[in-house]
Amino acid sequence: MIAPLEELLSALSRLPGIGRRSAERIAFFLLAKPEEGRRLAAALAGLDQVTRCPQCGNFATEGLCPICRDPERDRSTICIVARPWEIAHLEKTGEYRGLYHVLGGLISPGQKVGPEDLAIEGLLSRVRAGGVREVILALEPKLEGDLTAMHLLRALKPLGVQVTQLAQGVPVGRDLESADELTLGRALKGRRAL
């Protein structure tokens, strides 16, 4: 096998969910259709433009993200997620019109992630700035999500804001991304006060 092909197979095999056989299928597709390879390369180069929203931590291209910038969104509600891609998933439900806040992870004693490693101060500043009535915790119903929820509840309660969490429609013990839109939409509707 020639070097450029080996390098492509090896780069493709490192992607999640792509085994050696899938990598071969993709590589031969790209060799047969060079325009698709150029399209993918251009899209990869475009990732350099991706920044983070200085307010909520969502993906953005410059300044605030499209959600924080949208005047139609309800600024009295902030939905907390661990990772920025969970926002896209919640948005697909069409059930939520508020803002978001990305923690950047979850408290995990095993992986030595403490509250100080997460964007919690930024969240508290946003709440202290006023106008926020409800904070929705959209965290995974596993140990780390529960630990983080407890910590946030303790930090937010003194600020006089209502803290709710997604209803247990979210499948227990699985990633938030694995929930379908309907389940996530129901979980948002059925959120309960803590």
Place this chain on the structure above:
Amino acid sequence: MIAPLEELLSALSRLPGIGRRSAERIAFFLLAKPEEGRRLAAALAGLDQVTRCPQCGNFATEGLCPICRDPERDRSTICIVARPWEIAHLEKTGEYRGLYHVLGGLISPGQKVGPEDLAIEGLLSRVRAGGVREVILALEPKLEGDLTAMHLLRALKPLGVQVTQLAQGVPVGRDLESADELTLGRALKGRRAL
């Protein structure tokens, strides 16, 4: 969703075997690990160096492919394949030490591919040049493969070369790539004279 992410998701979704969900998983992986995206982009750029071997049609980087250039290969045997990536697959069996010839397709009345569209003249020149004792047909055991085999047999017989084809260990009616190494290796060993 911001534009650079949408473009990446769309480029990834066009790859074979990659649905929207897999594309999201890969995109978020690449956002979290920019060095992997750069590695993939570099590998894609490397495809520009991929040419075809002027002798056999295999993938090459400059001049002859590694197999045609290898002095250890048996130059008295040529194995015929439809597509260049089938060579890598046959090589993995470790059962073959001869050379190859890529036709660039198969005769297909339905898709209006005739013998003149395939690299058959190049093959006949190689055989006419002398030193070739056996031509192995490693073509898919479907209509197109059989039509092509019949045509090649007619063209090669007058040149006094033995023509064999892979044993019917190759799963019938499926792509050559879907055969495992063991099956392909056995099919090579059990090839029979036509």
